[in-house]
Amino acid sequence: MTYPSQPGYPSPYGQPPPGGRQQNNLWLIGGSIVLVLVIVMTVILLVVQQTQSDDSADGGGDNGGDSDNGGDDGGGDEGGDDHGDLGSVEINADACAAFDLSAFESNYGSYSPDETSTSSSNSGGNPSVSCTFYNEDYTSVYLYVTDWDSASDVADYVGSDADYYNEENGYTYSEYTDYGDAGSMYTTDYGESTATTLHVALGSLDVTVSTTLYDNESITAESGLAVLEDFVQQADVLFADYK
Structure with missing residues (x-):
């Protein structure tokens, strides 16, 4: 905002004010302003230099901490799960x-x-996905994963397999305890082929994986079971966020 100029006051006896005195005052005022600016800039420069020194010291400390953390993480990875490099994914058709x-x-x-082949659904907020993987001879492994509301319900459901997949109904049943919270394994002999199913509870995850191997194939029952177990362990890692 610009203020209006003030009217000049007449000097005594009608004479104009002495010009020399005005010039001296202006020089004094200008010199004072310059001196103040120099002092302010000096203080600011000192503060900036001190701040940079503090930041450098803090940065050195942080880098040391990061090196320590890197060492700890490396040790954890070496002793971790074989599928520790798998990232978490959603239970949908893309999961296969x-x-x-x-x-x-x-x-x-x-x-x-x-x-x-893949399929997926989400019924009542409980997602599920099924995947069937084939080799060149069309021998396959079928995988089904669904997430329940309660981990205890999944464990009870897996435990009930003994009531249905037993000898009376044409199955060879055994409890599976090598992995998961509860598990069952049952096989069916069809004469020329044998179907093996692994049913495991992983927290609230219900995982079923099965394969059918023909007698004239080179794939042994032990190899088939190893693959089923591998898929169960991968499901445990991939869908860990649901457990």
Whole structure:
């Protein structure tokens, strides 16, 4: 805002004020302002230099801490799960592509991605997905995963397999305790082939994985079971956020 100029006051005896005195006052005022600015800039420079020194010291301390953390993480990875490098995924049709098929190919031979079938649903907020993986001879592994509301309900459900998949109904049943919170394994002999199913509770996750192997195949029952167990362990890692 610009203020209006004040009217000049007449000097005594009608004479103009002495010009020399005004000039001296202006020089004094200008010199004072310059001196104040120099002092202020000096203080600011000192503060900035001190701040930079403090930041450098803090940065050195932080870097040391990061190095320690890196060492701890490296040790944890070496002793962790074989599938620790798998990231968490959602239970949907895309989840089938997240599985590592190294164990499958080591035991079943080359994997045929074009033959893979998938399906998924989400009923009442409980997502589920099924995947069927084939080798070049069309021998397959079927995987089904669903998330329940209660972990105890899943464990009870898996435990009830003994009432249905028993000898009276044409199955060979055994409790599976190698992995998970509860588990069952049952087989059915069809004469020329044998179907093996692994049913495991992983917290609130209900995981079923099965395969049918023909007698004239080179894949042994032990190899088939190893692949089923591998899929169960991968499901435990991939869907850990649901447990």
